[in-house]
Amino acid sequence: MASSPVALPSRPRFAQLPPLSLYVHIPWCIRKCPYCDFNSHEKKGELPEAQYVDALIADLEASLPDVYGRKLTTVFIGGGTPSLFAPASIERLLTAVRTRIPFEFEAEVTMEANPGTFEAARFRGYRDAGVTRLSIGVQSFDDAHLQAIGRVHGAAEAKRAVESALATYDTVNVDLMYALPGQSLEGALADVAQAVALGAPHISAYHLTLEPNTLFHRYPPKLPDDDLAADMQLAIEAALGGAGYEHYETSAFAKPGHRARHNVNYWTFGDYLGIGAGAHGKLSFRDHVRREARQRAPKAYLEGALAGTAVQERHDVSPAQLPFEFLMNALRLTEGFPVALFSARTGLPIATVERDLAAAERDGLIARDLERVWPTERGRHFLNDLLERFLDDDTAEAATPVAHPINIASLGKPPT
Template sequence: MSVVDLSALTGGLKSLPPLSLYIHFPWCVRKCPYCDFNSHEAKAGFDEAGYVDALLADLELALPAVWGRPVTTIFMGGGTPSLFSPEAIDRLLAGVRARVRVHPDAEISMEANPGTVEHGRFEGYRAAGVNRLSLGIQSFDDGFLRTLGRIHGGAEARAALEAALGHFDNVNADLMYALPGQTLDQALADIDTALCAGVTHLSAYHLTIEPNTLFARYEPENLPDDERSADMQEAIEVRLAAAGFEHYETSAFARPGRQCRHNLNYWTFGDYLGIGAGAHGKVSAHDGVRRQMRYKQPAAYLKAVAAGEPVQEAHKVGRRDLPFEFMMNALRLTGGFDEALFATHTGLPLVQIARELDEAARRGLLERQDGLIRPTLAGQRFLNDLLTLFLNDKA
């Protein structure tokens, strides 16, 4: 597959960025009405062993593109990875280690939903090598959970969180705010419950009505307006800061040293190989940057892997697209990024975006200081406006 020749245009990438591995599990018990991820209801079950076989075959087919590069983080997402047994996860991770060089200190994350986990499974996941767990809780309030179409209740969420923290010292809780009919106090109550449990990381997401979801067809009533939503966001940030959490990314908060290293690699335009149904990947070589997507439908994916062609779409990242792609990730980091990283991970000189940086600074959306480029508070609040400045038609 041809790619843009960065070496001819810019001198090329002098070094390759860190490499992560993303593994997608496409099945859920039930599709949530707000979800636009590649997930499919497991109405007729699924072949657990067959899917693990396919993932490992997919990885083998991808090896030439990443040969010899160490994997620094692994993230198992979905869908619902916790539908898979500890034995399957153990076989999968053992197979990964047999095929690629996994860093001894690699962060290995796994998503789990309270409604799909027997608490005894946590011990098995930990024994398999998972060292970071992310629980999709969304809320501890039974009424809001019903509105969101979740299959667990508040008591189940609390019990799952307690059990997870008994086996993992690094646990994230996904929570949503700006829910239909939600008050500021109710939003903060969810945050306080997670804090009291002892989580090390919190992802606090504003409920967004995404296209091609059930909520897009039948929008729920009594959604908080922009002002109430902004009040919730600000109050959550204040509450978490008081609890010692760093707001290090648009929706991510962590205790010191507990930032999600896998996501940080995304946000600094690092590389990631994606395997599994619908998985996306971005892999650099010294001559350019490639993006790929696997077949989305599980049956189509399994068939494609068997044929030795799991990649449905692949394309080069053009020279004029690289600045926006880099900034779309890096400007999510509230603390900003070292300006040298732009050249290191894109192969382009920073002067390529000098005009856009100056305009963003003039508008009060971005600041540069001591070699760092970071969004201002206004830039964080109006991130889309900031990113738009880096969409350009320069050849």
């Protein structure tokens, strides 16, 4: 249990605000996957594209006073399946964002797309609309495994989608999942080998888990046991390392120069404004950090955003919670974090967690020097145990749902 020898101030103090990102949530899918616990809804009939973009713009407008004078470093359009929207809708959205919030030079703009909505002309249209990076939800290149997890595309379609994305964009991420029903170690490595052979410069490899409120949780399929899943994880890390990918975050691997800048901002406890149905946000001010969440149901969000009531929940993060929220993200990074970043992003002295850092170091879960703190290999593979060192009962009770899971055995895809 966390304990601090340093009295916490009543409010944090920030000399400089963190980088700012924008997350945009588009909540519809062709079909709800049985493992998915994100805020996604099966498409029924025509989507209200124009009305939803209107709502996103209204939501952004209402949020402008909170981000006045700041620039966007990254934008991420996630879902759901954003590629269900036409390029013209994405262009209208991004134009509206650019005219209201200035972008940093060469800001990264990522959009998620699924092979089941793949068209080469559509991918080019998103590029022309201002998207600079595509993230393809492949999950597997094996037809049997894709069918077992309820995906709407096949292996051949997944390959064509990745090839088309790579022909259109300089940076492409391929999402893969392992420990799938009936999957062998060789099958997991075959998926990774296929992504590497296609030339994907960024690969995300997530452990399939049975999340609450999903079909798989109610009717569990037979999954590989924990030992086999751990073998898959280690083998995937070794294979991608041998292929020249940097393992820079728990589930993320990139060729040099292709790290996901948007996600790195999350993991370094940067700020992000979240708009769209169910979107979460985290914003820093000079003396506090605020979390907020939008209306989850698409109909309620549409009505609320246009009426100026899109935000369903808003509260400040207490100084007692800030150290854990920072470490929960920053210790996912293989390289860890600079000591100075803790104070810069929490507004608190790092002495507030010194006792717990020292205990984690004694137990071989972290290493550190005067400039940096980073998880050891043991700490990376037992990340949940490491992070629990910084979570006391009061913090656990008050903790806000966050964008990234903390259990190394349940590496689900971040919903933001």
